[in-house]
Amino acid sequence: MDQTKRQPGRPGWRFALLAVLAAVLVSGLIRSLWLDVYYIPSASMEPLFGTGDRILVSRTAFQSEPIRRGDVVVFDGRGSFAPLNSGEGRLQEAAAAAGHWLGVTGSDTTYVKRVIGLPGDHVVCCDAGQRLTVNGQPLVEPYLYAGDAASTQKFDVTVPEGRLWLLGDHRSVSADSRSLLGAPGGGMVRADRVIGSPVQILWPLDRFASVARLPLAATSTTKDGQ
Template sequence: MDVARGDAASAAPAAEPADTSADPTEVAPSSRGPFGGRLHSGNRAWWQELPTLIIAALLVTLIVRTFLVQAFYIPSGSMEPTLMVGDRVLVSKLSYRVGEIQRGDVIVFDGTDSFAGSGEVEPAHGVVAKVVRGIGSFFGVSASEKDFTKRVIGLPGDHVVCCDAAGRVSVNGVGVEEPYVMEGDAPSASPFDVVVPPGRLWVMGDHRSDSADSRSHLGDPGGGTVPVDRVIGKIVLRFWPLSHFGGLDDGTSVSGK
């Protein structure tokens, strides 16, 4: 039997042009890197993203810590009853960039070259201990032996004396009412009479009988006063423990003409 053979080209439908847009091997231009490499567009496992998140968090923490606020903990009783041992506080670094230091402010400062060699925290011993302390300091959960917390009593040029006829500290001849001083403590058990040099501060702890403050450093460089440019910032908040949460007495009664 004869079978008719048709022309293959005429018998079969004409082939349509290939649709390259559906080619799974192609990557859209927006999915290519700046040098032509392909980028992974699928969902990554959480543990693959974790290093990036940690680095980003550290960078944000560093920026905030450097320019805005820094967390500290209180390692001694020198500021009782205002601040208790173990309190966590936030220190504003903006306070004195947009404003001036005021009498009565509770500050954190670097005591290098003023309160030299007498930090309120024992230095760490050993490499591991120093690393742990460094990480803790970065996140505000440990203290540095060079950082101190005190209240500003005298500003540059002030004449600060203890004690006046009423047994009070006086600033420029004006007696200071100090309701924040530890109950039972005298304003000062040791007399002093100083004129605060330019660019420096006279500072004292609220627990006067348990504070190695400006009075204890009269023989050190600066005569017990602290350089203004060593001030880290003003304590604006206690955030831990929650039972102590809140702001501080700003010592508005500390005045002087």
């Protein structure tokens, strides 16, 4: 009687699955250590970033040189901009985290703003020319959204050690350090909460462009009385 030879199972799907898992692991490692992708959910950083932009963020940008006044930073806002507990269930939090990781939704705890005040800086709104001042010197702010005032909300703050004073470029729609003046911490964000620096707009393609770091935003880099 003829015996039919048993055909070995095709292992192709196993290799494909392993390749996918390896790609996910490598991507996760890269995004946790070097580069990550973030979705811009609002207009608070226009004209630099628009709603729906996907940006590439370097996690190592500030390892070789310090954060400077005028830098744009992506940061974890928990404990300052965002509540410590969102009140969402675990399933909702997992879905939100997945959407954030895939770059299709924003994060309730991750923000992008511009550094206006460094530790020790005295930041005031506003001088006679309706400009912000840092350590008594007016800021030159070419990045402001056209038609926006430097700020319509008055403030006079001194940034503590280890903290940052952060504002959006589209000041009239940005919820930033000014919005938290009466809250614990006074709108100051811990410098160790900074995740990294945006280096590239990835999407939409018609906005594909690198993001350059600006020079120091103040006309003077000295502290008051120095």
